[in-house]
Amino acid sequence: MIRFTGHPLVDVGVAVITLFNRRQRPEEVTEADLERMADYVTAEYVRQPLKSFLTVAFPNSGFTQPAFEKTPERRLTYANLVARAYRQEQAPGAETCVFTGEPASAIAFGETLLPGRTFRQHVPLLTGEDVINFHPGGDAGLPVSGWALLAIQAFPLGCAKSGGKLLAVHSDNEEVILHFAADFLQKNRLAIQLAQAAGETKLPEASQSQRTLLVHTLLDAAVMQRERRADERPFSITAYHLTNSGQGVALDLYHLPLQIIGFLHEMHLAEYHADWAAVVRRAWELPPPPPKGNKAAVPAAEFKPRRNWLYEDLFRLPGNAPTFIRTYFLRVALRAVRNVPTDPRGAYSVRDQAELVSWKITECFLRRVLQMDKQRIAEIRQLGDRLAAYVSGQNDRRFFREFFTLQNYGHLRNALIKANMAHVRRGQPPLIALDPYLVVFEEGDEVAHADWRLARDLVLIRMIEQLHEHGWLRQNVDAIPEVAETAENAENRQTNASEED
Numbered sequence: 001m002i003r004f005t006g007h008p009l010v011d012v013g014v015a016v017i018t019l020f021n022r023r024q025r026p027e028e029v030t031e032a033d034l035e036r037m038a039d040y041v042t043a044e045y046v047r048q049p050l051k052s053f054l055t056v057a058f059p060n061s062g063f064t065q066p067a068f069e070k071t072p073e074r075r076l077t078y079a080n081l082v083a084r085a086y087r088q089e090q091a092p093g094a095e096t097c098v099f100t101g102e103p104a105s106a107i108a109f110g111e112t113l114l115p116g117r118t119f120r121q122h123v124p125l126l127t128g129e130d131v132i133n134f135h136p137g138g139d140a141g142l143p144v145s146g147w148a149l150l151a152i153q154a155f156p157l158g159c160a161k162s163g164g165k166l167l168a169v170h171s172d173n174e175e176v177i178l179h180f181a182a183d184f185l186q187k188n189r190l191a192i193q194l195a196q197a198a199g200e201t202k203l204p205e206a207s208q209s210q211r212t213l214l215v216h217t218l219l220d221a222a223v224m225q226r227e228r229r230a231d232e233r234p235f236s237i238t239a240y241h242l243t244n245s246g247q248g249v250a251l252d253l254y255h256l257p258l259q260i261i262g263f264l265h266e267m268h269l270a271e272y273h274a275d276w277a278a279v280v281r282r283a284w285e286l287p288p289p290p291p292k293g294n295k296a297a298v299p300a301a302e303f304k305p306r307r308n309w310l311y312e313d314l315f316r317l318p319g320n321a322p323t324f325i326r327t328y329f330l331r332v333a334l335r336a337v338r339n340v341p342t343d344p345r346g347a348y349s350v351r352d353q354a355e356l357v358s359w360k361i362t363e364c365f366l367r368r369v370l371q372m373d374k375q376r377i378a379e380i381r382q383l384g385d386r387l388a389a390y391v392s393g394q395n396d397r398r399f400f401r402e403f404f405t406l407q408n409y410g411h412l413r414n415a416l417i418k419a420n421m422a423h424v425r426r427g428q429p430p431l432i433a434l435d436p437y438l439v440v441f442e443e444g445d446e447v448a449h450a451d452w453r454l455a456r457d458l459v460l461i462r463m464i465e466q467l468h469e470h471g472w473l474r475q476n477v478d479a480i481p482e483v484a485e486t487a488e489n490a491e492n493r494q495t496n497a498s499e500e501d
Helices: 008-018 031-044 050-056 072-083 146-158 173-200 212-218 258-268 273-281 307-315 322-328 350-357 359-368 372-394 397-405 409-423 435-443 451-469 487-493
Strands: 160-162 164-173 235-242 250-256 443-446
Touching: 008 031, 008 146, 008 164, 008 173, 031 072, 031 146, 050 146, 050 273, 146 164, 160 173, 160 212, 164 173, 164 212, 173 212, 173 307, 212 235, 212 250, 212 258, 212 307, 250 258, 250 307, 258 307, 258 359, 273 350, 273 359, 322 359, 322 451, 350 451, 359 372, 359 451, 372 397, 372 409, 372 435, 372 451, 397 451, 409 435, 409 451, 435 443, 435 451
Parallel strands: none
Antiparallel strands: 160 164, 164 235, 235 250
16 A cells, blocks of 8 residues: 655655554555554644644645634644545546656645645645746646655654754665664654643754764664674665755755665674774763853763764765774874864874774775775785884884874885885895885885875774784883874875865
């Protein structure tokens, strides 16, 4: 009777109808289930707090229009029309629903409207009744089938309220659509009950920022927590942060492609989980310092952070990958936020957080997110091992500091050549041969890779991990430079990458 269509407005609503009736799949929904959903819409959408909440989705509709309040019968009639259009028999020659391909409803939404045509008050983000631009044949509105229209009315219940807008999540994995809709529906119904009991007219906002909420909710999904299976299908998610308010229509998109979700899925495995959780834990927003002279400030123990900066920055990948790696994997502070007391990234430091530097996590990121060539990953790791052994064996603090801080490729190459020669003079084999060096740093003929700084940071990650495990870093803390990522360096690291939003 109902099914997923590939359109987020309809699919989230389909998920709500399915979950509202405690069904596992949309195909299990019966006409009696549709009737229960329609009963809820007609009873609850016409009173608080949903009447206020729905202004962001259905302005000027019978649910929210003040003129309808004077005639409750008219409001109830409207609710029945949009919630029970699936009951109506199709008129001969009915138009095709744009969402389902089925015959559109034969119901008229007003005395002057075409049968089955929907507008902004019925479907979010459409144009108004008197706007005919971009419609075939000059006919305003869209034809919609009865059950699709009910699904769209149910759509807001499967969204989170964030920043005064609706946050809906769609995916090419139907299990994920159901997961997000279930989480948001449960929270909304509880909030509705509490608001009605307290006589409140508004629903509370989500406790986390949009991006953080998306990742946090995604990681709770069963598909993310189960072990990898041979038949596991990769998927992506797209979140729609929208308002259909009469004060201004807006739509923002947040997308996590399948390679990033694949990386997050691996981080859930036992092999990575503990190390990854430690990195994530250090990325949560910090409590603000108490105002001067204010003894009634909220204790830090009661502070609930709204955002996790690592989760936020996932949505800028892969364009900001060099900065992401340097910040979270190499633990280099972001200079731009050093004066922001609530942003932990301004205090990142290899000196204090060397235990968080993990080549294992970094290697997975390179493979999953950047899809880096396996040979180059292997050569980077081997070079990091050799340089770590050289630094600890010769106690070459100067080379370590120089390799960490140099920003000129020619200087970096000279530093490696000097270390190589010093190692050979001591009767040791070369630290690095020509072919591996070219794979890591150069394209040939002394032309550096565009991402040579990224390659240097990756070598450093492996070096620091090894030096920390062997105890050299603890004995030579003062050899670790305190550096910060500047805006200029961040821009250089993103050559040929997309601009951050």
